[in-house]
Each structure stands twice: as structure tokens, then as C-alpha cells.
Amino acid sequence: xxxxxxxxxxxxxxxxxxxxxxxxxxxxxxxxxxxxxxxxxxxxxxxxxxxxxxxxxxxxxxxxxxxxxxxxxxxxxxxxxxxxxxxxxxxxxxxxxxxxxxxxxxxxxxxxxxxxxxxxxxxxxxxxxxxxxxxxxxxxxxxxxxxxxxxxxxxxxxxxxxxxxxxxxxxxxxxxxxxxxxxxxxxxxxxxxxxxxxxxxxxxxxxxxxxxxxxxxxxxxxxxxxxxxxxxxxxxxxxxxxxxxxxxxxxxxxxxxxxxxxxxxxxxxxxxxxxxxxxxxxxxxxxxxxxxxxxxxxxxxxxxxxxxxxxxxxxxxxxxxxxxxxxxxxxxxxxxxxxxxxxxxxxxxxxxxxxxxxxxxxxxxxxxxxxxxxxxxxxxxxxxxxxxxxxxxxxxxxxxxxxxxxxxxxxxxxxxxxxxxxxxxxxxxxxxxxxxxxxxxxxxxxxxxxxxxxxxxxxxxxxxxx
Ligand code: TYD
Ligand code: MG
Numbered sequence: 001x002x003x004x005x006x007x008x009x010x011x012x013x014x015x016x017x018x019x020x021x022x023x024x025x026x027x028x029x030x031x032x033x034x035x036x037x038x039x040x041x042x043x044x045x046x047x048x049x050x051x052x053x054x055x056x057x058x059x060x061x062x063x064x065x066x067x068x069x070x071x072x073x074x075x076x077x078x079x080x081x082x083x084x085x086x087x088x089x090x091x092x093x094x095x096x097x098x099x100x101x102x103x104x105x106x107x108x109x110x111x112x113x114x115x116x117x118x119x120x121x122x123x124x125x126x127x128x129x130x131x132x133x134x135x136x137x138x139x140x141x142x143x144x145x146x147x148x149x150x151x152x153x154x155x156x157x158x159x160x161x162x163x164x165x166x167x168x169x170x171x172x173x174x175x176x177x178x179x180x181x182x183x184x185x186x187x188x189x190x191x192x193x194x195x196x197x198x199x200x201x202x203x204x205x206x207x208x209x210x211x212x213x214x215x216x217x218x219x220x221x222x223x224x225x226x227x228x229x230x231x232x233x234x235x236x237x238x239x240x241x242x243x244x245x246x247x248x249x250x251x252x253x254x255x256x257x258x259x260x261x262x263x264x265x266x267x268x269x270x271x272x273x274x275x276x277x278x279x280x281x282x283x284x285x286x287x288x289x290x291x292x293x294x295x296x297x298x299x300x301x302x303x304x305x306x307x308x309x310x311x312x313x314x315x316x317x318x319x320x321x322x323x324x325x326x327x328x329x330x331x332x333x334x335x336x337x338x339x340x341x342x343x344x345x346x347x348x349x350x351x352x353x354x355x356x357x358x359x360x361x362x363x364x365x366x367x368x369x370x371x372x373x374x375x376x377x378x379x380x381x382x383x384x385x386x387x388x389x390x391x392x393x394x395x396x397x398x399x400x401x402x403x404x405x406x407x408x409x410x411x412x413x414x415x416x417x418x419x420x421x422x423x424x425x426x427x428x429x430x431x432x433x434x435x436x437x438x439x440x441x442x443x444x445x446x447x448x449x450x451x452x453x454x455x456x457x458x459x460x461x462x463x464x465x466x
Pocket of ligand 1: 107108109110111112113114115116146149150278279280281282283
């Protein structure tokens with residue numbers, strides 16, 4: 001039981017705001033009815049329960065006199081990185097796992113977080129690294145069942161089913177592994193904190209301890225975090241501030257592909273994505289996402305067009321679908337799947353005003369096939385062409401790819417990295433590329449073989465091509 005003097009405070013369960021008394025609405029995040037009373041321990045263990053003092057003391061573990069240093073005197077040992085040899089994961093991590101780093105992996109239940117991390121553990125153990133996988137959710141037998149579907153495991157991987165933080169800390173200190181995986185921070189609890197597992201205080205305390213272990217012993221720690229229905233890691237936002245890297249694993253539960261996205265990374269860029277496919281024998285890397293996204297694109301159907309988008313430094317081709325039909329009620333229905341509805345409404349207004357299309361009495365449904373979510377402006381032209389094609393009920397020529405940003409006066413504006421986009425389209429066997437005229441001029445003569453580029457200046461020009 002807790003030593004020291006126990007007091008209680010109220011914590012907002014959505015952002016972690018602390019208050020001495022209960023409040024109906026959180027003044028920090030404006031959430032209603034989110035305050036829960038939790039006991040906090042003052043004194044006793046000397047360990048901070050609110051995470052404030054931990055930041056200062058975490059590097060050393062003990063209190064010493066602080067010595068500020070000039071930059072020039074800081075020795076630069078190359079921060080060591082370990083490759084998992086799962087290329088898509090290494091890329092999102094910024095080129096492998098940094099020793100002593102804390103990585104949070106968030107995602108919906110059943111999306112494949114445990115599978116991904118178990119596969120990473122397998123690869124790491126195969127490089128004779130010592131790996132400790134701690135699960136608070138599944139029994140050893142359940143993990144073994146999953147492991148058997150994935151393949152053979154080296155003996156460097158040790159498993160532990162435990163939720164008690166003090167026991168886990170002891171186990172980590174005893175086995176001294178190089179990599180630790182904590183399968184779900186929400187199941188972990190510390191005896192020092194008397195509130196229930198998954199509450200703000202528990203999650204914060206647990207993360208704090210792993211932070212100290214990671215920095216103090218140079219262990220890389222992966223933490224799995226559950227996601228609330230709002231799409232953020234359950235429990236406090238503070239979790240995201242404490243860790244070095246935050247990755248989200250997302251995807252449509254009904255489609256088999258999954259996307260790993262970096263949202264924060266102290267050791268690399270955040271605009272990389274990794275694409276995986278869930279198979280019977282675990283997650284497989286998808287090295288060429290465009291081919292994957294375009295598979296199943298109907299031929300000769302109106303309202304369907306291939307568009308080219310950019311995710312980080314990767315070009316991804318995907319199919320934009322639109323269905324436009326006469327509305328049967330007074331107010332037309334508009335729906336967007338995988339893209340921003342406001343943008344779709346805006347683009348339809350542009351079509352109406354600048355290209356003379358009668359859309360105000362039409363329902364419209366726009367969908368990015370494959371379940372991708374993309375809000376890049378370069379998708380505009382694809383959406384416009386798909387809507388126009390469906391409205392006119394005339395298909396867009398086969399093997400045509402489009403990209404470009406559309407402005408309010410109906411002009412088609414240049415986008416970045418046009419050359420890469422055209423190259424990707426040519427690689428996949430597209431023969432015509434409709435792109436902003438300004439991009440075509442800049443590209444002049446610098447084109448891959450087998451593809452013809454057509455520059456357009458306005459949406460009217462583009463629609464005339466249908
Ligand atoms: P899991 O990794 O347990 O998800 P999370 O930890 O994010 O909750 O993945 C569970 C899903 O993945 C489950 O619905 C079954 C599926 N799956 C496969 O399709 N193939 C496999 O080889 C494995 C291990 C899981
Ligand atoms: Mg799991």
C-alpha cells in the first residue's frame with residue numbers, strides 16, 4: 001500500500017488537468033463531466049506522481065549539482081540505431097530504433113499493434129538482441145498462439161505477463177534487455193497510486209517509470225496505447241509529451257491494409273508513412289502502395305479517376321470515385337469518405353460557378369477507394385474530374401492520371417514534386433497525365449518514357465478532356 005501521506009485531487013480524464021475540486025467542465029480542454037477523483041501520494045516514495053519533477057531528474061536518477069555546458073563541449077557519440085529490418089517500420093522511426101528512446105504506438109483495438117510489435121521483436125531477437133515483451137492484456141498461451149502464426153522465434157525474446165509496475169521494473173532491472181515492449185500502458189498499475197489502471201495518474205506514473213528506465217539504462221521502450229473514440233491515445237495527452245516518438249497505426253478495419261504514421265519524432269521526420277497488409281501469417285510490408293490502391297479500379301466507369309498524391313516523400317496513386325445524382329429531397333446530400341467534406345463542397349461550388357455545371361440540385365458522394373485518408377490540395381483536380389465525369393455520365397479515358405490544386409476562380413495551380421508524381425504514374429503504366437500548365441512548363445522535356453503530359457489552366461480545360 002502507499003506509503004506517505006495520501007491526498008486526493010481531481011483529474012480531467014481527457015487532458016490530465018489537475019484541480020483541487022470537482023468541476024463540470026474542464027477549463028483546459030473544455031470537455032464536460034471528465035473529472036474523476038484520484039488519490040495522489042505526496043512524499044513517501046519520492047517519486048513524482050504528476051510528472052513535473054521527473055523531467056528534471058530523469059537523466060541522472062539521483063539529485064546532483066547541475067552543470068550547464070557549452071554546446072562545443074558536448075561529446076557527439078553517434079546516437080546508435082538498431083534496424084528492425086521491417087523496412088516500413090524503420091522508415092517511420094526515422095531509420096531504426098534509437099537506443100534509450102521511448103516510442104508510443106497508438107491505434108484502434110484489433111488494428112494490429114501487438115502483431116506489429118511482436119514481429120519487430122522477432123526480427124530484433126534474430127539479430128541476437130535481448131528483447132523483453134511485457135503483456136498486460138494476453139496470457140502467455142495467447143501470445144504463443146499469435147507467435148506461431150508469425151513464424152520461428154529466436155531465444156533472445158523473453159515474454160512476461162504482468163501488470164504490476166514494481167514487478168515489471170524489477171524484471172527489467174534483473175534481465176537488463178536492450179528492447180522492451182509494454183503491451184498497453186492502460187493495463188499497467190503502480191501500487192504507489194491508488195486509482196484504477198488506465199486512469200490519468202496511473203498512466204502518467206507508469207510512463208514516468210518507463211521514461212526513467214529508458215533514459216537511465218539506455219533501453220529502447222515501445223509503449224502500446226489504446227485510442228479513444230475521438231482518435232487520440234486514451235488517457236492524458238501528457239503521454240504524448242513525455243515520449244520521444246508517437247506513431248499511429250491506422251486503417252480501415254474492413255480493408256486489409258494498415259498505415260503506420262509518425263505524428264511526433266524527436267529523431268527524424270514525421271511525414272513518413274509505412275504501409276502494411278494484414279495477412280493470415282501477420283503483417284506484410286507493402287512496398288508499392290500505388291499498385292495496391294489501384295487494384296480493383298473499374299474500367300470504363302464514369303466518376304472514377306486515378307489521382308496522384310504525396311505522403312511525406314512518397315507518391316501514392318489512388319482512385320477517386322464520385323457519384324452525383326439528382327436529389328430527391330429539398331436539401332442535397334453531400335458526403336466525403338477519406339477526404340475533407342468542406343473541400344468537396346468548395347470544389348463543387350467552383351464547378352458550378354466557373355464551369356457552368358448545375359450541381360446545386362444534386363446529391364454527391366466522393367470516396368477515396370481503399371480507405372486512404374488524404375487532404376492534400378493536389379487531390380483537388382482528381383475530385384473535380386471525378387464529380388464532373390459522374391455528372392456527365394461519361395468515363396475518363398483509361399490509363400489517365402490527374403493531379404493539381406484548384407483555386408476559387410477555377411484556376412488550376414501548380415503543386416510540388418510534379419516530376420516524381422509523373423514518374424510514379426509512368427512506372428505504373430499510365431499513358432496520359434493531366435496536370436497544371438505551370439507544372440508542365442517547368443517539366444518540359446524532362447519526362448519519363450511512355451507518358452504524355454497535358455497541361456490545364458482551369459477546371460473548364462480539365463473538364464473538356466472528359
Ligand atoms: P492485434 O495485433 O491483436 O491488434 P491490437 O494489438 O492492435 O489490438 O491484431 C488483431 C487482429 O489481427 C485480429 O483481428 C486478427 C488479425 N491477425 C491476422 O489477421 N493475422 C495474423 O497473423 C495475426 C497475428 C492477427
Ligand atoms: Mg493488442
